[in-house]
Amino acid sequence: MFDFFPDQPAFQYPDFVNIVYSLTWAFLLSSLIAITHRLTFKGESYSNNFFQALILGAIVTAMVMMAVGDNLARGLGVFGAMAIIRFRTRIDDPRNVLFLFAALSCGLAVGVFGLAIAFAGTVFFCLAAFILHISSFRSFTHSHRVEITYALGASRQPVDPILRQYCLDFKQVGISTGKEEILKTEYAVVFRSVEAKNNLLESLHKQEGVMRVSVNVLEFDTNRI
Numbered sequence: 013m014f015d016f017f018p019d020q021p022a023f024q025y026p027d028f029v030n031i032v033y034s035l036t037w038a039f040l041l042s043s044l045i046a047i048t049h050r051l052t053f054k055g056e057s058y059s060n061n062f063f064q065a066l067i068l069g070a071i072v073t074a075m076v077m078m079a080v081g082d083n084l085a086r087g088l089g090v091f092g093a094m095a096i097i098r099f100r101t102r103i104d105d106p107r108n109v110l111f112l113f114a115a116l117s118c119g120l121a122v123g124v125f126g127l128a129i130a131f132a133g134t135v136f137f138c139l140a141a142f143i144l145h146i147s148s149f150r151s152f153t154h155s156h157r158v159e160i161t162y163a164l165g166a167s168r169q170p171v172d173p174i175l176r177q178y179c180l181d182f183k184q185v186g187i188s189t190g191k192e193e194i195l196k197t198e199y200a201v202v203f204r205s206v207e208a209k210n211n212l213l214e215s216l217h218k219q220e221g222v223m224r225v226s227v228n229v230l231e232f233d234t235n236r237i
Contacts, residue, residue, distance in 0.1 A: 025078075034078065037130065038071050038073075038074040041130055042066055042070030042118055045066055045070075046063050046064075046066040046067050046111075048111075048137075048142065049062075049063070051142075052142065052144075052145040054180070062112075065112065066115040069115050069116050070122070077119070077124050078123045078124075114137050118130050118133065118134050156227055157199065157227070158182075158216075159225070159226045159227075159228070160196070160197050160199075160222060160224075160225055161196050161222070171219065174215045175201065178208040178211055178212040181201070182199050183199065184197060185199065185200045194223065212227075
């Protein structure tokens with residue numbers, strides 16, 4: 013008379029020891045990916061939130077995969093639950109997207125107990141990231157924007173040699189004229205050091221025709237995570 017519930021299929025979940033073992037590996041391997049991202053990051057402002065998201069995302073993915081297993085019904089249920097949550101985080105840097113995807117893939121492999129795949133894939137990914145970091149194809153995060161204001165019509169000397177002296181990388185992102193007979197140029201830059209910022213300002217102020225120089229810090233995209 014107390015049998016109020018219909019019969020439910022019994023799923024074979026992994027043992028507690030195996031669960032803890034797998035989650036530990038997810039934490040260690042995702043930490044390796046996060047540390048690699050931090051060491052290969054080129055910029056002045058690094059987001060600790062993104063560092064934690066890489067690690068926690070792998071652990072959550074591993075936990076979900078162990079809960080789903082090879083059951084189609086549970087997989088569809090998790091898919092429907094995730095569809096309710098709206099992820100509005102925007103990551104503009106493709107490199108950051110790939111690091112996040114690598115961490116989630118690591119958690120997915122650990123969650124299905126493919127530890128050899130997770131270990132080999134993580135080590136190879138981190139090694140490739142370091143090789144690209146020291147190669148000529150290394151990436152930069154342009155964390156500052158330099159605005160130079162000239163008197164319109166005044167003779168101007170090229171500022172590229174000065175930028176090249178104090179910056180690891182730079183690119184012109186804008187040029188405009190104002191109503192007050194001025195010309196403004198904007199550069200996205202990566203400084204070689206903290207001291208290089210002040211040295212660049214002093215050098216640019218000495219250039220003929222320069223009326224004003226300002227340096228603005230650009231917010232790192234992953235701070236919004």
